[in-house]
Amino acid sequence: MNGRRWLWSIFADRRVLRGAVPWLVLLLIAANVYVALARGGWEAARDANLLAPTTDPGRHVAGAPRYDWSVGEDVASFWPKIPDATVQSVVILAGMSQMYAINDPRPGDETIVEHLDDKLRQHGVRAFGLAAPNMHNEEALLYLVAAASRPETRPAAFVYGLCFDKFRNVDLRPALQRFLRSRADVQDRLRALCAEPAGRYPRACEKIRSSLASLEDVATGTAQHDESIEGWLRDALGRAVPIIGAREALNARLQYELYLLRNWLFRIRATSKRPILHSRYELNRELLALMADVARAEGIELVLYVIPLNPQAENPYVPEEYEAFKSWSAAFADERGVPFANLEDVVPRDDWGLLGDEPDFKHFRAEGHRRTAEALVDRFGPIFVAAKGRTPAP
Amino acid sequence: MIFTSYTYLLFLGGAFLLYWSIPRAWRNAFLVGMSYAFYCSWRWQYGVLLLGVTAFTYLYGAFLAKRAEPRRWLMLGVAIELTPLLFFKYLPFFVENLNGVGGLVGLPVSLRLPEIILPLGISFFTFQGIAYLVDLASGAEPIRKPLDFVLYKALWPQLIAGPIIRPDEIREQLEADRAIDYADVAEGAKRIVNGFFKKAVLADTLAPYVDGVFAAQAAPGFVDTIAGMVGFGLQIYFDFSGYSDIAIGSARLFGFRFPENFALPYASRSFQQFWGRWHMSLSRWIRDYVFTPMLFASRHRPRLAALWLVTAMAACGFWHGARWTFIVWGIIHGLLLVLNQSLLRGFFARAERAGRASFVGIAAWVLVMFAVAVAWLFFRAQSLDQAAAMLSALVHFRGGFAPMVLRENGLLVIAAIFLALLGYQVLTAPALVVKRWAARAPRLLQPLTGAYYCLVVMATIVLESNTKAFVYFQF
Numbered sequence: 068m069n070g071r072r073w074l075w076s077i078f079a080d081r082r083v084l085r086g087a088v089p090w091l092v093l094l095l096i097a098a099n100v101y102v103a104l105a106r107g108g109w110e111a112a113r114d115a116n117l118l119a120p121t122t123d124p125g126r127h128v129a130g131a132p133r134y135d136w137s138v139g140e141d142v143a144s145f146w147p148k149i150p151d152a153t154v155q156s157v158v159i160l161a162g163m164s165q166m167y168a169i170n171d172p173r174p175g176d177e178t179i180v181e182h183l184d185d186k187l188r189q190h191g192v193r194a195f196g197l198a199a200p201n202m203h204n205e206e207a208l209l210y211l212v213a214a215a216s217r218p219e220t221r222p223a224a225f226v227y228g229l230c231f232d233k234f235r236n237v238d239l240r241p242a243l244q245r246f247l248r249s250r251a252d253v254q255d256r257l258r259a260l261c262a263e264p265a266g267r268y269p270r271a272c273e274k275i276r277s278s279l280a281s282l283e284d285v286a287t288g289t290a291q292h293d294e295s296i297e298g299w300l301r302d303a304l305g306r307a308v309p310i311i312g313a314r315e316a317l318n319a320r321l322q323y324e325l326y327l328l329r330n331w332l333f334r335i336r337a338t339s340k341r342p343i344l345h346s347r348y349e350l351n352r353e354l355l356a357l358m359a360d361v362a363r364a365e366g367i368e369l370v371l372y373v374i375p376l377n378p379q380a381e382n383p384y385v386p387e388e389y390e391a392f393k394s395w396s397a398a399f400a401d402e403r404g405v406p407f408a409n410l411e412d413v414v415p416r417d418d419w420g421l422l423g424d425e426p427d428f429k430h431f432r433a434e435g436h437r438r439t440a441e442a443l444v445d446r447f448g449p450i451f452v453a454a455k456g457r458t459p460a461p
Numbered sequence: 462m463i464f465t466s467y468t469y470l471l472f473l474g475g476a477f478l479l480y481w482s483i484p485r486a487w488r489n490a491f492l493v494g495m496s497y498a499f500y501c502s503w504r505w506q507y508g509v510l511l512l513g514v515t516a517f518t519y520l521y522g523a524f525l526a527k528r529a530e531p532r533r534w535l536m537l538g539v540a541i542e543l544t545p546l547l548f549f550k551y552l553p554f555f556v557e558n559l560n561g562v563g564g565l566v567g568l569p570v571s572l573r574l575p576e577i578i579l580p581l582g583i584s585f586f587t588f589q590g591i592a593y594l595v596d597l598a599s600g601a602e603p604i605r606k607p608l609d610f611v612l613y614k615a616l617w618p619q620l621i622a623g624p625i626i627r628p629d630e631i632r633e634q635l636e637a638d639r640a641i642d643y644a645d646v647a648e649g650a651k652r653i654v655n656g657f658f659k660k661a662v663l664a665d666t667l668a669p670y671v672d673g674v675f676a677a678q679a680a681p682g683f684v685d686t687i688a689g690m691v692g693f694g695l696q697i698y699f700d701f702s703g704y705s706d707i708a709i710g711s712a713r714l715f716g717f718r719f720p721e722n723f724a725l726p727y728a729s730r731s732f733q734q735f736w737g738r739w740h741m742s743l744s745r746w747i748r749d750y751v752f753t754p755m756l757f758a759s760r761h762r763p764r765l766a767a768l769w770l771v772t773a774m775a776a777c778g779f780w781h782g783a784r785w786t787f788i789v790w791g792i793i794h795g796l797l798l799v800l801n802q803s804l805l806r807g808f809f810a811r812a813e814r815a816g817r818a819s820f821v822g823i824a825a826w827v828l829v830m831f832a833v834a835v836a837w838l839f840f841r842a843q844s845l846d847q848a849a850a851m852l853s854a855l856v857h858f859r860g861g862f863a864p865m866v867l868r869e870n871g872l873l874v875i876a877a878i879f880l881a882l883l884g885y886q887v888l889t890a891p892a893l894v895v896k897r898w899a900a901r902a903p904r905l906l907q908p909l910t911g912a913y914y915c916l917v918v919m920a921t922i923v924l925e926s927n928t929k930a931f932v933y934f935q936f
Binding site: 073074077080082083085086087088089090091093094095098237238273274277296297300301304310311314317318321329332333335342344345346347 | 466642679914919923
């Protein structure tokens with residue numbers, strides 16, 4: 068028997084049809100049919116999630132994007148949309164989901180950064196937003212260093228909204244790891260950053276080194292060309308096999324169910340007080356200090372503000388810890404000469420939306436975005452305009 | 462090209478179809494080509510190194526086989542075989558320690574090395590080469606055909622992270638006219654699917670939580686340390702046994718039968734049993750090529766056996782990585798094995814004989830699991846200081862029952878996977894229960910098996926995140 072006929076004989080073995088294989092194939096087909104039918108609903112639910120990037124172009128104001136619409140998932144595509152900083156002054160606004168999520172959105176609603184851009188444009192200054200859900204300080208530092216590393220993206224000011232609970236987050240999300248991997252210049256700058264002040268910021272530098280190490284071929288298990296083949300294969304299979312195509316939606320759904328299970332198991336509610344994890348808090352404080360150093364060295368004005376919170380909603384913060392955070396932030400900014408404002412109360416109760424049946428303590432309606440932008444202009448407008456024309460040294 | 466990727470599945474599927482379609486005489490050459498393509502997909506330079514090491518081992522083996530007293534020439538061959546490993550893996554360690562010792566005694570030693578990239582799998586193919594030379598010096602037959610030998614060294618399923626295959630385990634398979642049937646394909650596919658699940662779902666899910674506990678400056682408390690130790694023990698087991706499953710399953714598709722590497726190690730009721738079930742190809746290698754020769758050399762002084770056992774296990778630790786933490790891990794296991802053979806010999810012998818549910822059996826299992834978990838702490842820690850700090854957190858009950866690093870998610874994931882494994886392999890062996898039950902209703906067996914693999918495949922597709930490198934790639 069030649070090789071090909073023999074190979075066929077394996078697949079034509081009677082045990083194939085009498086064993087578990089037909090059941091496996093049938094069940095997989097059934098699962099794929101079910102997923103193909105249900106996928107639309109899951110994706111709609113995912114789109115309805117305030118924190119996710121919206122795929123509905125009607126939700127965005129017409130014209131060139133003024134913030135990263137992918138909210139960190141495909142930042143490389145939006146990076147070229149940053150207004151050219153060599154021909155005009157640019158302010159970058161970075162932060163978590165409050166920057167882009169609009170509760171009860173209507174067509175034409177604008178986000179904080181779009182309002183900011185409208186106002187600053189009159190003074191010859193442009194604003195651009197780089198936000199992502201749950202963005203923490205290592206990611207903000209990455210954006211700052213990446214923006215500073217090229218003259219055309221180097222901002223005059225980098226505005227960063229401080230959110231207390233983001234001080235518990237660590238690790239670059241996979242999409243930002245891909246972004247960092249594609250930017251050797253940024254990797255070099257981060258490496259250099261920790262060559263010097265490692266003694267002052269041991270936690271931050273250890274974390275940065277570990278993030279850089281995880282980008283290396285061996286650590287991630289894939290080389291660059293391998294990754295592109297893998298990406299192409301995943302896309303191709305995703306188009307042909309519904310379960311693979313819908314894996315992100317399925318994964319999100321499953322994670323959500325597990326989240327509910329965890330909450331039920333540990334009796335956790337949206338308002339349950341969640342003490343901070345000191346090690347992560349310290350790490351994020353060091354990363355913020357490193358941001359201040361980078362901004363100073365690059366001639367970029369770092370501007371910090373404590374984000375607005377819903378006054379009618381109970382939040383999950385331990386009051387003493389939150390107060391200590393605000394005091395520390397103000398003292399830190401004062402010590403470093405960083406412009407700072409506490410905007411906690413600038414959005415009144417009527418401008419906030421709901422999270423389920425309860426008031427959302429962090430995401431407001433369109434009016435809240437306008438008010439926050441106005442508050443930023445009120446507090447820091449002169450700084451943004453004064454930065455105009457000041458070309459930081461390359 | 463990492464095992465748990467669609468790229469690898471495409472590579473494997475393509476290789477399988479082509480392999481069985483080409484004339485038999487070309488098949489080994491084809492596998493050599495595919496193995497080098499696989500290895501060079503990381504860095505082409507790796508291929509040059511592997512080829513060089515292969516050429517040396519083959520030629521030196523042929524040289525040894527012609528000597529009347531091959532043992533006289535063995536040490537030279539082993540030393541040359543070890544040179545690339547010493548250079549790529551251990552030179553930075555020795556230089557760092559030399560600088561440290563110089564500083565301690567007041568000498569201004571400050572040697573600097575350029576960054577050395579550790580070639581993947583070098584620890585594995587070096588040990589494989591040493592085994593070949595030692596076996597030849599002991600009178601074993603060499604692998605005659607150069608092509609067969611090149612395949613022995615390069616065969617991709619075992620190239621990066623084992624199992625460490627010894628010449629006598631594969632010689633006949635290399636030379637034979639290999640054939641497979643439906644049962645081989647089914648078994649190979651099952652092993653691959655299970656390996657994907659273990660690695661991409663279980664090990665990778667545990668990884669971020671474990672990394673959080675062992676991060677520098679993390680300052681974990683009592684609860685975090687316990688969770689970190691247990692979590693890492695589970696992570697490395699699922700990671701490495703998953704890799705071994707994929708390796709064994711892939712090889713099976715081409716007619717090779719590799720030795721097993723894991724046999725329910727966490728069900729062990731003695732330390733000796735643990736090492737008979739954990740990374741079996743390495744523990745056999747250490748026993749036969751490190752411990753036994755030392756024991757034989759000092760056969761007139763049997764009291765030295767304990768020392769050789771600790772030394773062999775320290776070498777086993779050092780093989781894993783050029784760090785003191787690995788050496789300490791090896792020493793701990795050496796001491797545990799010595800205890801197993803001396804003071805606690807009777808206890809463990811009784812525990813091994815006793816039933817799984819007996820008091821002595823459970824007590825021995827708890828003791829073994831706890832000691833193994835504490836040893837993992839040294840294996841995973843980034844430094845001895847970190848390991849000592851975590852031990853101190855354990856002893857001083859730091860933070861009480863309130864976690865200081867992990868959130869509920871991490872604790873829940875680690876606890877759920879631990880309990881699932883416990884349920885599977887230690888307490889009730891539900892798989893046996895299912896089989897017994899299915900035997901009573903044989904018509905249900907096939908649909909149930911189909912449903913099980915359907916769930917495993919779907920879970921792997923949906924839950925795999927960014928595929929991370931296998932833990933053992935760094936060794």
